[in-house]
Amino acid sequence: MNFPTSITYWSHFVTIAMFALGLLGFLLRRNAIVVLMCIELMLNAVNLFLIETSMRTNTPDGIILVVFVVTVAAAEVAVGLGIILNLYRLKGTVNLDHFKSLQG
Amino acid sequence: MREVLFIAFSLFTIGAASGVLLSRNPVYSAFSLILSFFGLSGLYLLWGSSFMAMIQILIYTGAIVVLFVFVVMLLNLQTSRENSSNIVFLGVVSASVWLFSLIILRVLTRSIPNKILEIPENQLRTISKLLFTRYLWPFEILSFFLLVMIIAIFAITRTQEIAHGGEK
Amino acid sequence: MLSASHILVTMILLPLLGSFLNGIVIRPAFAKRAGVIATFFAASSFACAVFLFFSLSHDVKAINWSTNWFTVGEFHQQWGFKFDALTAVMALVVTGIGSLIHLYSIGYMAEERGPSRYFAYLNLFLFNMLVLIASDNLLGLFVGWEGVGLCSYLLIGYWYEDIDKAKAGMKAFLVNRIGDAGFLIGMFYCYQIFHTIRFDEIAQLLATSSQFDLHLLNIVAFFLFVGATGKSAQIPLYVWLPDAMAGPTPVSALIHAATMVTAGVYLICRMNFLYMLTADVNVLIAWIGAGTALFAALIAMAQSDIKKVLAYSTVSQLGLMFLAVGSRAYFAAVFHLMTHAFFKALLFLGAGSVIHGLHGEQNIFNMGGLRKKMPGTFLTCLIATAAICGIPPLSGFFSKDTILFSALASGSTQSSLLWGVALVASTLTAFYMTRMFVLVFLGNYRGEAHPHESPWVMMLPLLLLAVGSALTGFLGVPHGLHFMPNLMGHYLASVLVEFPEQATLISEHAAMFVATGLALFGISVGLFFYSRPSRAESAYKVLKPMHLIFSNKFWIDELYGFVFLAPFKAISRFFSSFVDPTVIDGLALLPVRISSGVSVIINVIQSGLVQFYLMILLLGGLWVLWSSLKGWVI
Numbered sequence: 001m002n003f004p005t006s007i008t009y010w011s012h013f014v015t016i017a018m019f020a021l022g023l024l025g026f027l028l029r030r031n032a033i034v035v036l037m038c039i040e041l042m043l044n045a046v047n048l049f050l051i052e053t054s055m056r057t058n059t060p061d062g063i064i065l066v067v068f069v070v071t072v073a074a075a076e077v078a079v080g081l082g083i084i085l086n087l088y089r090l091k092g093t094v095n096l097d098h099f100k101s102l103q104g
Numbered sequence: 105m106r107e108v109l110f111i112a113f114s115l116f117t118i119g120a121a122s123g124v125l126l127s128r129n130p131v132y133s134a135f136s137l138i139l140s141f142f143g144l145s146g147l148y149l150l151w152g153s154s155f156m157a158m159i160q161i162l163i164y165t166g167a168i169v170v171l172f173v174f175v176v177m178l179l180n181l182q183t184s185r186e187n188s189s190n191i192v193f194l195g196v197v198s199a200s201v202w203l204f205s206l207i208i209l210r211v212l213t214r215s216i217p218n219k220i221l222e223i224p225e226n227q228l229r230t231i232s233k234l235l236f237t238r239y240l241w242p243f244e245i246l247s248f249f250l251l252v253m254i255i256a257i258f259a260i261t262r263t264q265e266i267a268h269g270g271e272k
Numbered sequence: 273m274l275s276a277s278h279i280l281v282t283m284i285l286l287p288l289l290g291s292f293l294n295g296i297v298i299r300p301a302f303a304k305r306a307g308v309i310a311t312f313f314a315a316s317s318f319a320c321a322v323f324l325f326f327s328l329s330h331d332v333k334a335i336n337w338s339t340n341w342f343t344v345g346e347f348h349q350q351w352g353f354k355f356d357a358l359t360a361v362m363a364l365v366v367t368g369i370g371s372l373i374h375l376y377s378i379g380y381m382a383e384e385r386g387p388s389r390y391f392a393y394l395n396l397f398l399f400n401m402l403v404l405i406a407s408d409n410l411l412g413l414f415v416g417w418e419g420v421g422l423c424s425y426l427l428i429g430y431w432y433e434d435i436d437k438a439k440a441g442m443k444a445f446l447v448n449r450i451g452d453a454g455f456l457i458g459m460f461y462c463y464q465i466f467h468t469i470r471f472d473e474i475a476q477l478l479a480t481s482s483q484f485d486l487h488l489l490n491i492v493a494f495f496l497f498v499g500a501t502g503k504s505a506q507i508p509l510y511v512w513l514p515d516a517m518a519g520p521t522p523v524s525a526l527i528h529a530a531t532m533v534t535a536g537v538y539l540i541c542r543m544n545f546l547y548m549l550t551a552d553v554n555v556l557i558a559w560i561g562a563g564t565a566l567f568a569a570l571i572a573m574a575q576s577d578i579k580k581v582l583a584y585s586t587v588s589q590l591g592l593m594f595l596a597v598g599s600r601a602y603f604a605a606v607f608h609l610m611t612h613a614f615f616k617a618l619l620f621l622g623a624g625s626v627i628h629g630l631h632g633e634q635n636i637f638n639m640g641g642l643r644k645k646m647p648g649t650f651l652t653c654l655i656a657t658a659a660i661c662g663i664p665p666l667s668g669f670f671s672k673d674t675i676l677f678s679a680l681a682s683g684s685t686q687s688s689l690l691w692g693v694a695l696v697a698s699t700l701t702a703f704y705m706t707r708m709f710v711l712v713f714l715g716n717y718r719g720e721a722h723p724h725e726s727p728w729v730m731m732l733p734l735l736l737l738a739v740g741s742a743l744t745g746f747l748g749v750p751h752g753l754h755f756m757p758n759l760m761g762h763y764l765a766s767v768l769v770e771f772p773e774q775a776t777l778i779s780e781h782a783a784m785f786v787a788t789g790l791a792l793f794g795i796s797v798g799l800f801f802y803s804r805p806s807r808a809e810s811a812y813k814v815l816k817p818m819h820l821i822f823s824n825k826f827w828i829d830e831l832y833g834f835v836f837l838a839p840f841k842a843i844s845r846f847f848s849s850f851v852d853p854t855v856i857d858g859l860a861l862l863p864v865r866i867s868s869g870v871s872v873i874i875n876v877i878q879s880g881l882v883q884f885y886l887m888i889l890l891l892g893g894l895w896v897l898w899s900s901l902k903g904w905v906i
Contacts, residue, residue, distance in 0.1 A: 007110045007150065012209060014114045014147065018121050018140070020205035025125040027197050027883050027890070033176060034124070034133050035883075040168065041121055041137070044144055047160075055151045060230050064239050066156060067231070070163050071246055075253035077168050081175045082260040088179050089263075096883060103880030197887060204894050207901065 011052040018045035032084050032094040036077060043073045110150050117143030129183045130176045134169055141165045155227045276327045277337035280355050283320030283363070284406060286313045287398035295392025303387035307378030310391035314374045314398055318367035325360045333357075333766055336408070347463075352470070354408035358767040361606060361760070362405040362538060365613050369530045370398050372733035376621055377522040379729035380628055390430060390520070397423035401531050405538060410459045410469040413539065417455065417503065420532045421448045427527065428519035440518040447512040451502015458495030465492060475545040486549070493546055493553040500536030504590050506564045511829055513587055517579040521624030524579060529586050529616035534609050537593045544602045544769050555684060558598025562679075562693040565591030567826075569700035573707070574822035578623045578636050581708050585660070586616055588697055592675050595694055599687070601678030602768040603761050607748040608671035610760075614744055615659040615668055618737035622653040625726040625734065626712060633719055636708055641717035646725045650713050652738040657709045659741045661702040662791045667745030669788065672698060674750050677783050695787060699794040706798025714803065750780065 004010070022041030029035055047066050054062025088094055120143055123136030141164045148157040235243050290313025300306045324335060338352035355363070374394060381387050400419025407413040422445075429441025459469060465488050466474050478484070500506070505513040516528050527533070540547055540557070547554060565588045572584035589612050596605035627634055629646055643650045659668035676698070680691040717723070725731070748760040761770075778786075801807050812819060877888070 005107045005111075007107060010107075010110055010114045011147070011151075014117055016205045016209040017118045019208075020201050021118070021121045021125050023204070023890070024198060024201050027201070027887050028194065029125070031130055031181070033130050033172060033179075033181070034127075037124055037133055037137050037172060040164075041124060041140065044141070044164070048144060048147060051148055051153055051156055052151060055153055060227075060234055063153065063156060063227070063231055064234055067159070067235070068242060068246060070159060071250065074163060074168055075250055077171060078257050079253055079260065081171060082257045085175065085178075085261055094179065094181065096881060099882075100880030103875075103878060197890075200891055200894055204890065204897070207894075207897055211901065 008052065008056065011048060015045045015049040015052075018042070018048070030095050030097055032087065032096055033081070035096065036080050036084070039080075040073065040077065043069060106150060110147065113143050113146040113150065117147065130181050131173065134172045134176060137172070138165050138169050141169070153227060155231065276324060276335045276355075279320050279323055279327075280335050280337050280353055280406065283317050283324065283367075284353065284399065284402045286317045286320070287395040287402065289313060291392045291395035291399060294388045294395060299388040301388070303382045303384055304378055306387040306391040307374065307381070310395050311371060311374040311378065313395055314367060314371040317398065317402070318364075318371050321360070321363040321367045324355050325364060328355070328357065328360060338408070349411060350409070352408040352412060353403075353406040354472075355406060356767050357764050358538075358541065358606065359406050361610060361764065362534075363402065365610055366401050366405065366531050367398070369613055369617050369737070370401075370526060372736055373522050373526045373530075373617065373621070376525075376624070376730050376733040377520075379727045380522055380624055381520065390427070393423055393426045393430070394523075394526070397427065397527060397532075401535075404535055408470055408472065410462060410471075413542075414452075414455060414459065417499075417535060418452065420527070420535065421445060421452070421503070424448070424516070424527050424532055427523040428516045430519055430523070434518075437518040440512075440515040444512040444516050447509050448502050451499045451509055454495045454498025454502070456499075458492050458497075458499060461488070461492045461495060465489070471542060474543075478545050478549065489546060490550045490552050493543075493550040494556070496539060496543065497553060497557055500539050500594075501560070502536075503539075504533050504536030504594070505587050506536075506560050506591060506594055507567065510564065510568070510587050511832060514580055514583045514825070517577070517583050521579065521620060521627060524583070525617045525620035525624065528583065529620050530613035533586060533590055534593075534613070537590070537597065537605050537609055540594075540597045541602045541606055541768060544597075544600075544767075547597065548600060548769055551684075554598045554600060555686070556598070558595050558679070558682070558684070558690055559686075561591045561594025561596075561598055562690050562697070563591070564588070565595065565697035566693050566700070567591075569697045569704065571822050571825050573700060573704045574819050576637055576823075577634050578626065578639075578708065578712065579620075579634060581636070581704060582616070582619055582623060585619075585701065585705065588701060589616065589660075591697070592672065592694060595679050595690060596675045599678045599682035599684075599690070601675065601682070603748075603764055603770065604671070604674040604678045606764060606768070607760060608675055610747075611659070611667035611671040611741070611744055614737055614740040615656040615666075618652060618656040618734060618741055619660070621730070621734055621737065622649050622656065625649045625730055626723075628726055628730070629723045630719060630721045633721060636711040638719040639712045639717070640715040640719070641713075642723055643713045645717065645723040648725055648731050649734065652734040653709065653713065655738045656741050657705050659745075660705055661795055662698060662788060663795075664788065665745065666742050668741070670745035670748055670750065673784050673787055674748065676787050677750070677780050680778075680783060691783075695790055698787060699790040702791040702794030703798045706795045707802050710799060710802040715805075 019042050022038045022045060025038035025041070026035055029038065047069055050062040050066050050069070054060065054066075084094055087099065091098055117140050120136050120140035124133045124140065127133045127136060141160060145157045145160045148154075148160060290310050293313075294300070294306050294309055298305075298309070300309070327335060334354050334356035336352070336354050338350040341349045341351045343349070374391070377391070377394065381390055384390060397420060400416045400423060402416070404413055404416025404420060407416060425441045425445040427441075428444050429438045432438045432441070462474070463469050465484060466477050468474060468477075502509040513528055513533070517524055547557075568584040568587035568591065572581050572588065575581045575584065589608070593605045593608050593612075596602070596608065625646065626639065626642060626649060629642075629649070630639065633639065655666065659666040662669045662672045664670075676691060676694055679694055680687055682690075684690075746756060748758055749756040750758065801811055
């Protein structure tokens, strides 16, 4: 097929690519903070998809959802960073390899 | 014209996302994240949603990533020597993620028709009206939720009884 | 009104009730109370036996009682009791002498701490013995058989805190068990051949039809005899009886002199219709009997413990009884059984009186001169010793001579040889009994205690038994001496088949003279050597090697230990140290080990890392997506 030029297609592409990259980083990175950043990436990918759909079909619901998503993401990042701070106080590192106490 | 810009911004965003993934230094990761947010913001603009573009930059880059950078600075994280983990593991994960994404991509592109509409006006007014009428209930809960989160953060990050072995 | 069969059941159950009362319900702490209860039940059982004895007459040959027990397929087993002439004799002996021994025990065990246990066991023994002698089938007899074995074990090991005494009890039980195995095999064969184990039915089958294979009959007889060997302490299963002297002396008197050890003889006499036909086994029985008689007499000559002398004497006399049954002289065996019960019980009780008076001394070399200090015991034991040596007109003379002459007249090719062996045994008996009597009662007292005569509860049974030892002989006067009819013989003729006497080399009178003369010879030898210590010591120096062999019991116990026990213990050790921990525990732990191993493998999944878990989640989700959307995506 010829080179796709519709922005719908490219929106989907970016969505999927960002989500995949975010998922990969989430599974593979050792630093807890970077893992949180990857979560943000995934959330943003979904945001893009919601906005694209909402704009294309001329309905406002998608954007409202995005507002909520952004809010929750912000709160979640704050709490997550608080937890990571505690983990750092506990172990002296944020390397996820060291948090294996549930092993076995 | 629009399409060209769109393609450019798309590639830029994807590149910045990869940068988040691949950087050794967590600060570089944070900066890559900012770049990707900027790219996303551009994409939103090209779709005609100026409101969301602003929200994106304001909240995401202006607050969330700043928070990330604060914490990174606070913990004084060094450049991590990412010891190369099991190559098989890497291969399996990448392959599965890629496959996963392809499936979803295929699902998406199949089911949605290809329509481009006009850029609507007065988004902000529409959204605000909806927020306070139809979506009032989630809106209020969300505000309560934010309150709870603030309290939670206070509770989590208190320093008095952190168990450094329990001594005080 | 109570019928005779009810009285029969009552007679058997009364001692059980007494045992129950003493052992479980009341448990008195004083020997006197426990003893009175026990003696009461024993004596009332004796009263029932007397009543039943008088109920038998020319018309009423037997009193029966039975009730259903269990049924397996075509095998209907009853609890059946039959009181006929043979049972009457046995029951009178058992309950009569048993009651006297119960009475005696009141005095002997006066200072015991737990007398209720003792008297409960004693009554229980009486119950089991009655079941044994009154059963009308082999299985009921075996129940009583096992029961008396159990009570024997309980009573021998009565002072169980002493490990040696407890071991003696175990030895008795285990050796008995070997015999019991033989008994069981015999019973099974019996059922297979006759399809019944009731005595009257077997007798009828043997009388009417003659199609039974003689070999099979011999096999049954043999195995039942093995059981008798264990219970009645013949070669090779006699080793428990001397050790059984660890129990209290009244127990030795009752169980190991008068009643339990005679169970084997009783069994064979009860099955006399079978043993009449099995010539091969009879030869075996006769030889074992005679051999045991001689063997035990040799050992008894060198024993220094008063109870051991009497124990080996019992083994020897039982050997004579088996010689009698081997010669098909069943009446002779039963007659000697009865007289032996009297004088052996008397001897044991007298020994108990001596031991009691000397506060525990049992070595005859530390005794002496008790004639003056314990006159009642002296007189009664004199009668008993004379009886066992076979001095007329005491009971032992009549019964022993009946046996000796029956051995001579049995008609087998070895009858003269058997008679000779029995004569030697009897002479030795006279010798060692005299030796014991002289060392204990005559001369001067060599010990350090203060001997005193025993209380009346102990003297009365001695007196009564002495009367019995003296007079019961007149119940069975042999035909050769014509002054009295053979009362007991006629009485038992309804049960015991009589074997016609064969021609003999010498007449009955001559045999009697020979036997009595040899007995007097033995007595005089004993008197000669043991009345002066110096003579005994010089004889000892000369005969030292023989003395060593005899006093060490021919080292038979050590031989058994080496041949049987040591390999068994080695095998046991092998199994407990190797097989049990390695093989069996290994097998038992195998599921444990398997599951541990599997869980170790599975634990790899539980790495504790959240990202790993999410990885697995992703793979799972992927799989779900792929399988559900496969057709649509491609």
